[in-house]
Amino acid sequence: MKVLLAKSYLRRFRVAHILFIDPIEKLNIKKDSSLMAAISFQKQNKEVYLLFEEDFYVNNLKETKLRVYDFEGKMKEDGYYIDQFSLKKAKEVKVSRNDTIHMRIDPPYDMRYHRYLWMLDFISIASGCNVVNNPVGIMKRNDKIEAFKQKKSVDSFVGASRQGFEQYVEELKEQGYDEIILKPLDLYSGIGVEKFSISDEKLIQKFTNKVEEYHGAIIAQPFLKAVYDGEYRAVYFDGNEVGSIMKRPKDGEFLTNIAQGAAYEKVELPPGVKESCDQTARELLKDGIRIIAFDVLGEAITEVNITCPGLFVEVSYANKKNLADLYASLF
Numbered sequence: 001m002k003v004l005l006a007k008s009y010l011r012r013f014r015v016a017h018i019l020f021i022d023p024i025e026k027l028n029i030k031k032d033s034s035l036m037a038a039i040s041f042q043k044q045n046k047e048v049y050l051l052f053e054e055d056f057y058v059n060n061l062k063e064t065k066l067r068v069y070d071f072e073g074k075m076k077e078d079g080y081y082i083d084q085f086s087l088k089k090a091k092e093v094k095v096s097r098n099d100t101i102h103m104r105i106d107p108p109y110d111m112r113y114h115r116y117l118w119m120l121d122f123i124s125i126a127s128g129c130n131v132v133n134n135p136v137g138i139m140k141r142n143d144k145i146e147a148f149k150q151k152k153s154v155d156s157f158v159g160a161s162r163q164g165f166e167q168y169v170e171e172l173k174e175q176g177y178d179e180i181i182l183k184p185l186d187l188y189s190g191i192g193v194e195k196f197s198i199s200d201e202k203l204i205q206k207f208t209n210k211v212e213e214y215h216g217a218i219i220a221q222p223f224l225k226a227v228y229d230g231e232y233r234a235v236y237f238d239g240n241e242v243g244s245i246m247k248r249p250k251d252g253e254f255l256t257n258i259a260q261g262a263a264y265e266k267v268e269l270p271p272g273v274k275e276s277c278d279q280t281a282r283e284l285l286k287d288g289i290r291i292i293a294f295d296v297l298g299e300a301i302t303e304v305n306i307t308c309p310g311l312f313v314e315v316s317y318a319n320k321k322n323l324a325d326l327y328a329s330l331f
Contacts, residue, residue, distance in 0.1 A: 016047040016099045017331065018068055020116075022106055023052060028259075029085050033312035033324070034104040036082060039073040040324035046331070049093060053105070058119050064095040064127055080317040097128030100331055103135065106308050107143075109186040113307070114139070133306055134288025141284075144185060144219060146304040147295075150276055154300050157220040158185065160211045165220060166204060172222050173198055179223035182207060184214045188307075190257035195223055223254070224297060231256040232296040234269055235315050235323060236281040242326055243319040244269050245311070256295075258314055266318040272299050280304060291327070 021027070021034045029035060041048035049068035058064060070088040075081065095101070103120060105113060117135040124131045148156055155175075157168040172180060180203070183193040192214070196203055210218050227249065234244040246267040247256040256262045269277065277294045284292060284306065293309035295302045312323045 014047065014096070014098060015331075016049065016093060016096075017041050017102060017328075018049050018051050018066065018093070018095070018099060019102045019104050020051045020056065020120075021104045024085075024087065030082050031313040032082065033310040034102075034308075035073060035085055036075075036312050036316075036322075036324040037102070037104075037327055038071065039075060039082070039085075040322065040328040041331075042071075042073065043325070044328050046328065049091075050087070051101070053116075055090075056116070056119065058122050058126070060122075060126075064123050065092050066095060067091070068093050078317065079322055080313055082313075095123060095127045095129050099127075100130040100132060102132050103138070104308055107186060107188040108184075109142070109307055132288070132290050134290075137284065137287035137289045138306055140287060141289075141304070141306060142185065143188075143303050143305050143307060146280075146284075146306070147301045150280070150301045152276065152300045154221050154224065154297070154302060158217055160217045162204065162208060165207050168220060169198060169203065175222070177222040181219075181221045181223050182210050183219050183221075184210075185217055185219055186214075188305075189259050190255040193255060195254055226298045227254055227256060231302070232267060232269060232273060232294070233264075233311055233315065234273075234277050234294040234296065235309065235311070236277065236292040236294070237323075237327060237330060238290050239278070239281045239285040241269065241274065241277065241281075242323055243315040243321065245315050245318045258311065264314055264318060266320075269296075270299070273301075276301055290330070 019034055019038050038048055050071055051066055051068050055067040067090050069090050072086050072088060074084040076083040105116060117139050120131045120135040123129060147153055157165060178198055180196055180198045196206060230246040230248040232244055233247055235242050244267050245264045247258060247262045247264045249256050250261040258264055273296050281292055289306050291309045293305040316323045
């Protein structure tokens, strides 16, 4: 009887962290933020598993029991980059109200991604579990459009209207801009971002081609040469800044994406930039958006990354503190 009571007690108060991630073979294991977080949960003796898309499902009339994986991971001596990581055997875990599912699937934010948010929202209601970031909070916002709500945001066009784009281009010419950026609304890591001369005779056709390529609205913005001086990346947990870096494009490039060769270093956010990020982070926290990575050019927030905020490894390395350890300690 005592053994049965003990098992019942453990089931009742068991707390598990389930990281819903992309396939291991798609990840850059050495510096993946999600795997870094998984190792940190493990280091803190917290029950943690990995969940993959092929094993994710819901059933409206039954308890949710997911096939998840144990793992082994080891950090390099610097404590920031991952040295070894491997999956172990799968097991079945019943999701309960004590558990937290961490949504760590990378964009694009397409219907596949949106379906997962619907499913996560259903599980959170049915089981009472916590989901981070909150799926409804993510659905309410787009990483890029959220940045446009700021007073100091970059003058941006979002849409598929040829007439509207033509008018926008004329306005940029009047303001003295000579180059323009076209990019998709729902991708990441600089994918699909292109720079053109604003006087390009084929610019309107290139806009139309991009609209067709991405099946609808895209973003157009003036190219700001301030990008050569660098772009801030600021990571926030629960409304508070935990570390920031300056990203600078490599010579001859304009993208500040580290995955494409940009350099980075520790930086202190200027007061005005920090105030804008603080205010946005506190506002989003009301909707359960606990993890945010801001991209800031000059004083303008250019992106509010909430779908799968990353660069934990790089920001940790630059600031000489493990952000994944800080993240795991929140739970």
